[in-house]
Structures are given as C-alpha cells and as structure tokens.
Amino acid sequence: MENKEIKEIVILRLGHRPERDKRITTHVGLTARALGAAGMILASDDPKIEENILEISPRWGGSFFIKNNANAMEEINQWKKKGGKVCHLSMYGINLPEAVPILKSEKKLMFIVGAEKVPGEIYEISDWNVAVGNQPHSEVAALAIAMDRISDSDPLLKTFENAELTVIPMEKGKKVVHDNELIEKNKRQDKC
Incomplete structure (x- = not known):
C-alpha cells in the first residue's frame, strides 16, 4: 500500500x-x-x-x-x-x-x-x-x-521554498541564481 x-x-x-x-x-x-x-x-x-x-x-x-x-x-x-x-x-x-x-x-x-x-x-x-x-x-x-x-x-527534483540561491541545471558550465530581495530580507531578520 x-x-x-x-x-x-x-x-x-x-x-x-x-x-x-x-x-x-x-x-x-x-x-x-x-x-x-x-x-x-x-x-x-x-x-x-x-x-x-x-x-x-x-x-x-x-x-x-x-x-x-x-x-x-x-x-x-x-x-x-x-x-x-x-x-x-x-x-x-x-x-x-x-x-x-x-x-x-x-x-x-x-x-x-x-x-x-x-x-x-x-x-x-x-x-x-x-x-x-x-x-x-x-x-x-x-x-x-x-x-x-x-x-x-523523485527527491532529486525537489524544489526548496524561500531559497536565496537556486542552481539552474545545465549540461555544461554552472549557473546559480541569487534572489537578492530574499538575501536582504534574511539579513534584516538576522540583525533583529
């Protein structure tokens, strides 16, 4: 089952x-x-x-x-x-x-x-x-x-909410997307 x-x-x-x-x-x-x-x-x-x-x-x-x-x-x-x-x-x-x-x-x-x-x-x-x-x-x-x-x-395809960094899968090279708004928000929360 x-x-x-x-x-x-x-x-x-x-x-x-x-x-x-x-x-x-x-x-x-x-x-x-x-x-x-x-x-x-x-x-x-x-x-x-x-x-x-x-x-x-x-x-x-x-x-x-x-x-x-x-x-x-x-x-x-x-x-x-x-x-x-x-x-x-x-x-x-x-x-x-x-x-x-x-x-x-x-x-x-x-x-x-x-x-x-x-x-x-x-x-x-x-x-x-x-x-x-x-x-x-x-x-x-x-x-x-x-x-x-x-x-x-498939756990390898899992996405994670509220990620500051996200890898974009590529056959060659590497690419990481930075969520600058979320990074700044998290920095502000860390200071509180």
Whole structure:
C-alpha cells in the first residue's frame, strides 16, 4: 500500500565523535535535508554540526531542524509514542528491497544511522533493521539510497521554498541564481 501523503522523516545520528566524525555527520544531515527529511537528532554534543547545517537552509531554502545532544533512547521512545516507526540502517538487517513496501506506507519514520558500534538495544527497539547491501560502506550512502527508494516522487527534483540561491541545471558550465530581495530580507531578520 503506497502512502501519497507527505511523510515526516527524521534522522537519529548515533555515536558521533566530534573530532573524528564531524565531516561525515555533516554530510548525513545535508543528505537528509536535500532528500526531504524534516530534521536530524544528534545523540552527541556538537554545536558546530548544528551551526554548519542550519546555515544551509536560509541560503538554499526549505526548513530543517537539528536537535543537539539528545538522549537516543528517549528520542526513540517519544517518536514511537507519537505513532512513529523506527528503521535502523545496518548492514545486518533485512535487505532494503524487501523493506521498501512497508517503509513507503509509513507517515512518520525515523532512520537511525550509527557511527561507532551501535548498542544492541537499538537493534531490539527498532521496528526494522534494514540493510542497504550486506557489505560495509558509508552511512551517507545508505541513508541516501533508502530515502530515494521510499520517496513517492523523485527527491532529486525537489524544489526548496524561500531559497536565496537556486542552481539552474545545465549540461555544461554552472549557473546559480541569487534572489537578492530574499538575501536582504534574511539579513534584516538576522540583525533583529
């Protein structure tokens, strides 16, 4: 059964180590945002990740939240109490093609992506442990593929409202359109 309503997708990032994982965690957040997630919950304390990702939305449009230094189990339990489902992306889970039909039908979906070794309780509390292939690779790749597969439309064609910058696709060269009115408006709001 395919759900044509807008989904609410959030990402829970586990095991982030500020000195080691800052780039990959930033890429998890940027990928989630670009492919339509509402936000990312970081189960670690790294305000710089929050700052870096939140700088993107005014320039490139859309909305995206970051919650820093969250308790993972509390976030999962609250999500489930609100009717959400939890999908842990892991190379040990069922294969993504098998999970796609049920994941597509969910209105509220939390994807969990880990950095360091994921605690066993995550495998138990998740509604599904889903593998994007059974080989080691990047959590960014796993998240991107999973979000693409469960989307009801092509997430690569998504447009973002209130973008200061918009890329104009071109076969050769590059073109970015600047919305100068919106840039000035956002600057005025930042000063307030």
